[in-house]
Amino acid sequence: SHRTGDLNRVLQVNGWAPLPSARRDASIMLLPLMSGDLAANLRNMEIASRNISGVSMMNAADAEVYEILRHDYLIMDRNALDLLQSILKPM
Numbered sequence: 001s002h003r004t005g006d007l008n009r010v011l012q013v014n015g016w017a018p019l020p021s022a023r024r025d026a027s028i029m030l031l032p033l034m035s036g037d038l039a040a041n042l043r044n045m046e047i048a049s050r051n052i053s054g055v056s057m058m059n060a061a062d063a064e065v066y067e068i069l070r071h072d073y074l075i076m077d078r079n080a081l082d083l084l085q086s087i088l089k090p091m
Contacts, residue, residue, distance in 0.1 A: 003044070004051040011055070016073050029068060030057040031076040033083055060084060 011017040016028055030049055034042050042057075049057045058067065060080030068074055076084075 004048045007045060007048040007055075008052055011052070016075065027071040028055045028073045028075065029071040030055065031060050031063060031068070031074055031080050032057075033060040033077060033079040035061070035079075 008017065011028065030045065032042055032045075046057045049055045056071070058064075060076060060083050063080075063084060
């Protein structure tokens with residue numbers, strides 16, 4: 001099952017969640033490359049991310065530059081990074 005508390009703890013431990021003294025919540029985008037069997041496993045993380053204010057999740061294959069830029073933190077896996085580099089590589 002999805003575990004919002006677990007995801008929230010991971011964000012806090014890594015310093016990606018806002019501090020209590022912050023004026024506003026940090027905006028976080030989770031950007032995994034959801035393909036094959038991994039897509040089914042990431043569904044639970046997607047559900048958990050919906051329950052945390054300021055956290056959104058998008059498949060790296062569907063990433064939009066403006067959507068990425070409006071977040072304070074971008075958290076992605078290596079496959080997502082490789083995909084974005086290949087898409088944004090100058091010709």
